[in-house]
Amino acid sequence: MKTITHYVLITGASRGLGKALAVECAKRSMNLILVSLPGENIDYTVEYLKIRYSIDAVGYETDLTIEKNVIDLIGWVNQNYTIDMLINNAGIGGSKEFNSASKGYIDNILLLNIRALVLLTHGLLSNLKRQKNAYILNIASLASFGPFPFKTVYPASKAFVYSFSRGLSAELKGSNVCVSVAHPGGMATNKDVSRRIEKYSGLVKSTILSPEKTAEICIRQLLKKDELIIPGFMNKLSYIALKTCPVWIRLQIFRKSLQKELSLQNQPAYA
Numbered sequence: 545m546k547t548i549t550h551y552v553l554i555t556g557a558s559r560g561l562g563k564a565l566a567v568e569c570a571k572r573s574m575n576l577i578l579v580s581l582p583g584e585n586i587d588y589t590v591e592y593l594k595i596r597y598s599i600d601a602v603g604y605e606t607d608l609t610i611e612k613n614v615i616d617l618i619g620w621v622n623q624n625y626t627i628d629m630l631i632n633n634a635g636i637g638g639s640k641e642f643n644s645a646s647k648g649y650i651d652n653i654l655l656l657n658i659r660a661l662v663l664l665t666h667g668l669l670s671n672l673k674r675q676k677n678a679y680i681l682n683i684a685s686l687a688s689f690g691p692f693p694f695k696t697v698y699p700a701s702k703a704f705v706y707s708f709s710r711g712l713s714a715e716l717k718g719s720n721v722c723v724s725v726a727h728p729g730g731m732a733t734n735k736d737v738s739r740r741i742e743k744y745s746g747l748v749k750s751t752i753l754s755p756e757k758t759a760e761i762c763i764r765q766l767l768k769k770d771e772l773i774i775p776g777f778m779n780k781l782s783y784i785a786l787k788t789c790p791v792w793i794r795l796q797i798f799r800k801s802l803q804k805e806l807s808l809q810n811q812p813a814y815a
């Protein structure tokens with residue numbers, strides 16, 4: 545009988561949390577389809593993981609804000625690969641006064657964080673459903689439990705990811721596909737976030753996890769079929785605080801702190 549080779553598809557896999565998730569899966573001997581923007585050296589990561597962990601891996605370069613690219617990726621995967629895990633990790637965001645944000649900036653957040661994630665899930669679900677056990681992991685953020693002034697679009701896009709994931713999870717209950725949503729707190733992944741983290745107080749800094757630790761927790765809990773993943777003890781406390789503190793109080797606190805932060809920096813950064 546022919547053995548079927550299964551793959552895990554990860555978006556945003558060339559750096560940050562996506563790359564850490566790829567390493568975590570490779571350590572568990574999972575074969576990988578790593579999707580990244582063009583020109584991010586994904587082939588280097590692919591070759592490294594293949595040799596280091598004796599797995600099969602393949603890279604695919606594309607800009608997921610373009611609808612045709614997402615459709616092409618879905619077609620290519622369904623024609624050539626059997627996947628039993630989809631990790632929608634690619635996501636962008638930042639702090640910006642809404643009025644001064646460009647249409648392109650807003651569009652890119654919506655197209656990547658929402659449309660690409662939903663279309664990929666929709667286009668690859670039949671492939672996942674054909675496997676004995678399959679998993680979808682959507683990467684949201686603690687910012688999902690906003691709202692946050694001077695960020696507005698990013699937390700709203702991540703609130704969508706939360707709502708979409710929990711709804712789909714309930715819809716697929718009893719099927720072979722498990723859907724989890726992860727809400728990481730701050731991680732020093734890119735230059736903007738790292739610079740922001742440097743300015744945090746000791747208490748806020750204590751909530752920061754490495755992308756590697758976050759990835760390890762996410763994959764472990766995903767395989768346990770936990771629907772809601774909040775990596776790290778301090779982030780769990782932040783989650784409880786966000787859920788219990790009245791919105792009007794939170795908005796007052798965040799308005800002051802984020803306005804101050806924005807005045808200190810011009811560059812975008814994650815929550």
Ligand SMILES: NC(=O)c1ccc[n+]([C@@H]2O[C@H](COP(=O)([O-])OP(=O)(O)OC[C@H]3O[C@@H](n4cnc5c(N)ncnc54)[C@H](OP(=O)(O)O)[C@@H]3O)[C@@H](O)[C@H]2O)c1
Nearest residue numbers: 556557558560561580581607608633634635685730731733
């Ligand atoms: N860093 C944080 O503090 C933090 C906190 C909470 C949640 N998150 C979430 O965690 C996820 C990963 O964040 P990160 O900080 O590791 O990322 P990052 O270092 O800021 O990089 C952004 C990721 O999105 C991908 N990406 C950006 N534009 C894209 C496009 N047009 N098409 C396809 N992919 C695109 C990039 O892909 P490639 O570079 O691979 O090409 C990269 O992996 C995101 O969903 C983010 O919202 C991050």
